[in-house]
Amino acid sequence: MSDPAGRVAELRELIDAANHAYYVLDQPTVADSEYDDWMRELEALEGAHPELASDESPTRRVGAAPATRFAPVEHRRQMLSLANARGAEELAAWWRRARSVMEQEGMGSRETTFVVEPKIDGLAISLTYEDGRFTQGATRGDGVTGEDVTANLRTIRAIPARMRLPDGTPPPAVVEVRGEVYLPLAAFAELNATRAAAGLPTFANPRNSAAGSLRQIDPAATAERPLSIWCYGIGYSEGLDLPSHTAALDWLRAAGFRVNPDIRVVGDIEAVHAECVSWEERRGSVDFDIDGAVVKIDDVDVQERLGAVGRAPRWAIAYKFPPTTAVTRLDGIMVSVGRTGALVPFAQLEPVSVGGATVRLATLHNQDDVARKGLMIGDRVIVQRAGDVIPQVVGPLVQERTGDETPFVMPDRCPACDTPVVQPPGEVQMRCPNRSCPAQIQQGLFHFASRGAMDIEGLGEKTIRRFYEEGLLTSFADIYDLPAHRDRLIAMEGFKDVSVDNLLAAIEASKARPWPRLLYGLGIRHVGAVTAEALVAVAPSLDALLAADVETLAQAEGVGPVVAESVREFLSSDANVELLERLRAAGLTVVHDVPAAPADGPLTGRTVVLTGGLEAYSRDDAKRAVTAAGGKVTGSVSKSTSFVVAGVDPGSKLAKAESLGVPVLDEAGLLAVLSGESPPPERAAG
Numbered sequence: 001m002s003d004p005a006g007r008v009a010e011l012r013e014l015i016d017a018a019n020h021a022y023y024v025l026d027q028p029t030v031a032d033s034e035y036d037d038w039m040r041e042l043e044a045l046e047g048a049h050p051e052l053a054s055d056e057s058p059t060r061r062v063g064a065a066p067a068t069r070f071a072p073v074e075h076r077r078q079m080l081s082l083a084n085a086r087g088a089e090e091l092a093a094w095w096r097r098a099r100s101v102m103e104q105e106g107m108g109s110r111e112t113t114f115v116v117e118p119k120i121d122g123l124a125i126s127l128t129y130e131d132g133r134f135t136q137g138a139t140r141g142d143g144v145t146g147e148d149v150t151a152n153l154r155t156i157r158a159i160p161a162r163m164r165l166p167d168g169t170p171p172p173a174v175v176e177v178r179g180e181v182y183l184p185l186a187a188f189a190e191l192n193a194t195r196a197a198a199g200l201p202t203f204a205n206p207r208n209s210a211a212g213s214l215r216q217i218d219p220a221a222t223a224e225r226p227l228s229i230w231c232y233g234i235g236y237s238e239g240l241d242l243p244s245h246t247a248a249l250d251w252l253r254a255a256g257f258r259v260n261p262d263i264r265v266v267g268d269i270e271a272v273h274a275e276c277v278s279w280e281e282r283r284g285s286v287d288f289d290i291d292g293a294v295v296k297i298d299d300v301d302v303q304e305r306l307g308a309v310g311r312a313p314r315w316a317i318a319y320k321f322p323p324t325t326a327v328t329r330l331d332g333i334m335v336s337v338g339r340t341g342a343l344v345p346f347a348q349l350e351p352v353s354v355g356g357a358t359v360r361l362a363t364l365h366n367q368d369d370v371a372r373k374g375l376m377i378g379d380r381v382i383v384q385r386a387g388d389v390i391p392q393v394v395g396p397l398v399q400e401r402t403g404d405e406t407p408f409v410m411p412d413r414c415p416a417c418d419t420p421v422v423q424p425p426g427e428v429q430m431r432c433p434n435r436s437c438p439a440q441i442q443q444g445l446f447h448f449a450s451r452g453a454m455d456i457e458g459l460g461e462k463t464i465r466r467f468y469e470e471g472l473l474t475s476f477a478d479i480y481d482l483p484a485h486r487d488r489l490i491a492m493e494g495f496k497d498v499s500v501d502n503l504l505a506a507i508e509a510s511k512a513r514p515w516p517r518l519l520y521g522l523g524i525r526h527v528g529a530v531t532a533e534a535l536v537a538v539a540p541s542l543d544a545l546l547a548a549d550v551e552t553l554a555q556a557e558g559v560g561p562v563v564a565e566s567v568r569e570f571l572s573s574d575a576n577v578e579l580l581e582r583l584r585a586a587g588l589t590v591v592h593d594v595p596a597a598p599a600d601g602p603l604t605g606r607t608v609v610l611t612g613g614l615e616a617y618s619r620d621d622a623k624r625a626v627t628a629a630g631g632k633v634t635g636s637v638s639k640s641t642s643f644v645v646a647g648v649d650p651g652s653k654l655a656k657a658e659s660l661g662v663p664v665l666d667e668a669g670l671l672a673v674l675s676g677e678s679p680p681p682e683r684a685a686g
C-alpha cells in the first residue's frame with residue numbers, strides 16, 4: 001500500500017457514512033459484507049500502522065480502555081429541567097403565563113409557533129464538538145456538573161465522531177449538542193431476559209438499563225448494549241447563529257445527528273394539545289419509552305427573553321402522560337401449569353389501575369424470578385404495564401413491610417395432578433413430569449386450537465375444560481370426533497345448537513390449515529411457528545416426517561441438533577404416531593402443497609426477493625405464484641438475487657438491491673413477468 005494514511009482516512013469516511021445511513025437515517029446503503037470488509041481492512045491497517053490510530057476511528061466503537069471513575073465535567077451552559085403539565089388545562093395555563101411575560105417584554109403581538117417532541121425516558125447527555133470533532137460527552141448530573149462518559153458514548157454508533165458538514169462548510173468552533181440516550185425496548189427486553197437467565201438482577205425499566213449501560217466502567221461492556229440517541233437541542237455554541245428551535249433541529253440533522261422525524265411544528269395551543277394526545281396514543285407503537293411530550297416555543301429570541309424560573313425554562317413544558325407503574329398489594333402467588341408442564345407462578349394483586357387499565361394478575365415467570373425480586377406475600381409492590389405487554393411486578397417496597405408478610409414456597413407437587421415436580425438440571429423452570437397431567441393436556445389443546453395453529457374459533461380455554469371434564473376431549477384427534485357427539489354437546493348446559501354448529505363448522509374448516517400450522521399445533525418442544533415452517537422444507541408431508549431421521553431434520557434452516565432430537569423423540573412415541581394417523585384419517589392436511597417448480601417456467605432458475613406490501617397478492621400467494629413459475633423466493637438480497645419486487649413501504653431490502661445493482665420491479669412488473677408478457681429483468685452487465 002503506497003498511501004496507508006490516505007486509505008485509512010478513506011475507509012473511515014466510508015464507514016462513518018455507512019454508519020450514519022444505518023444508525024441515524026435508518027436507510028442502509030451498503031451490504032453487510034462490504035461493511036465488514038472495510039472494517040477488517042481498516043483494523044488491519046491500523047494494526048500495521050499504530051501511528052495512524054485515533055479515538056475517532058470507527059474501529060474504536062468497540063470500546064476503549066476501562067475508566068476507573070468518571071471525571072466531573074462542567075457544562076458550558078446549565079442543563080435545565082422542565083416543568084410539568086397534565087392535561088389541556090395545565091397546558092393552557094402554561095401558555096397564558098408565558099404569553100403574559102411576552103406581553104410585559106413587549107412581544108405580545110408576536111405570532112408564536114410551537115414545536116412538539118416526544119419526551120424520551122432515557123438519560124440526558126451533552127455532547128461537545130470542537131471544530132467538528134466529538135471531544136467530550138457528559139451526563140447531566142446536577143445540571144451544572146456532569147460525569148465524563150466520553151469513552152462510553154463513543155461506542156454508540158448513532159453519535160457521529162465527526163460532524164457531517166457539506167464540503168467547504170467550516171465547523172463551528174464549539175457546539176454542545178443535547179440529547180437523550182436510550183435503550184430500544186426490544187433490546188431492553190432481550191437484555192433483561194439474558195440477565196434473568198444468568199441469575200443477574202433485572203432492570204426495572206429501559207431508563208435504568210440505559211443509565212446502567214452508560215455508566216459501565218468498561219466501555220467494551222457499553223458497546224455490547226445497542227444504545228441509541230435522539231438529539232433534541234443545542235445547549236451552547238460558538239460560531240453558530242440559529243434563530244429558532246426548528247432551525248437548530250434542521251442543522252443537527254444536516255450535521256449527521258439523529259433527530260426524531262416525527263417532531264411537529266404547530267400554530268396554536270389547541271393544536272399543541274392535539275399533538276400531545278396524538279403522542280400519547282402512539283406511545284405503545286414506538287421502539288422507545290416516552291413519558292410525555294415536550295412543547296417548546298420555536299423562536300429563540302422569545303426563548304431568551306422568557307428565560308427560566310429556577311431550573312425550568314418558561315419557554316418549554318413537559319406534557320406528562322399517566323404513569324405506567326402503580327403500587328398495590330401482593331395478595332398471593334398462585335402457580336399454573338403450562339402445556340409443557342412448566343410450573344409458572346403468577347401474582348394475584350389487589351386490583352389497581354395502571355396506565356388506564358385495571359390490573360389483577362401479573363406473571364412471575366419462575367421461582368427464581370420471585371426470589372430475585374425478593375417478593376413476599378402481603379408486600380406492597382410496584383406494578384408496571386406498558387401498552388399491550390403483560391403486566392409485571394417490578395419489586396417490593398421493602399421499607400413498607402409490617403412483619404406480617406410470608407415467604408413464597410414453590411409447591412413440590414403439581415397443583416393440577418399432584419405428581420411430584422422435577423427440575424431438570426440446568427433449567428430454571430420446575431416441571432410436572434406427568435404427560436397425562438390434566439392441566440398440560442388442556443393447555444396443549446388450547447395451543448392446538450389457537451390462532452397461530454389450527455385456529456378453531458369457539459374452542460377456547462373454558463370450553464376445552466368443560467369438554468375435558470365431560471370426558472369428550474383428551475387428545476387433539478378427539479376434536480375431530482366432536483361432530484359425532486353433536487346431540488350430547490347441545491344438551492350440555494350453556495351450549496345452544498347455534499353455538500355448537502358454529503364450533504363444528506370451525507373444526508371442519510381447520511382441517512384445511514396448511515401442514516406447517518398442524519406441525520406447530522402439535523406443541524413439540526422447541527418447535528415454534530417459525531421452526532415448523534422451516535421443517536416442512538425437509539418434511540413436506542406426514543410420511544416424510546415419519547421417515548425423517550435426525551440428520552435430515554437438522555438440515556432445515558435454523559434447526560439444530562437439539563430441535564431435531566426433540567422432533568425425533570416426539571415421533572418415537574407410539575402414542576404420538578397413532579395420534580398423527582388419527583389426524584390424517586380425520587382428513588387434516590398432512591402434505592405441504594407447494595406447486596412443483598416447472599423446469600421451463602418464466603422464472604426457472606431465478607431467485608426473487610419480495611419486500612413491502614403487495615396489493616393483488618398476499619405474501620404467501622406471491623411466493624406460490626413465483627414458485628409455480630419456476631422461481632425461488634428467498635429472504636435476503638445478495639449478489640445472486642435475480643430481482644427484487646418492491647411493494648408499498650419497502651424495507652431496507654430495496655436500498656440493498658439498489659446498492660448491489662439488483663434490478664427492482666413493482667407489483668405490475670411482477671404480474672407482467674408471471675404472465676409471460678415481459679421477460680424477467682436482467683442485471684446490468686458490469
Ligand code: IVH
Pocket residue numbers: 079080081082083117118119120121122123124140180232233294313316318
Ligand atoms: S429539552 C430546556 N427535549 O427531559 C429544555 N428534554 O425534565 C431541556 N427529555 O433532562 C430539555 N426528551 O432528559 C428536552 N425532546 C426533549 C426531551 C427532553 C426527554 C428529558 C431530558 C431533560 C428532562 C427535562
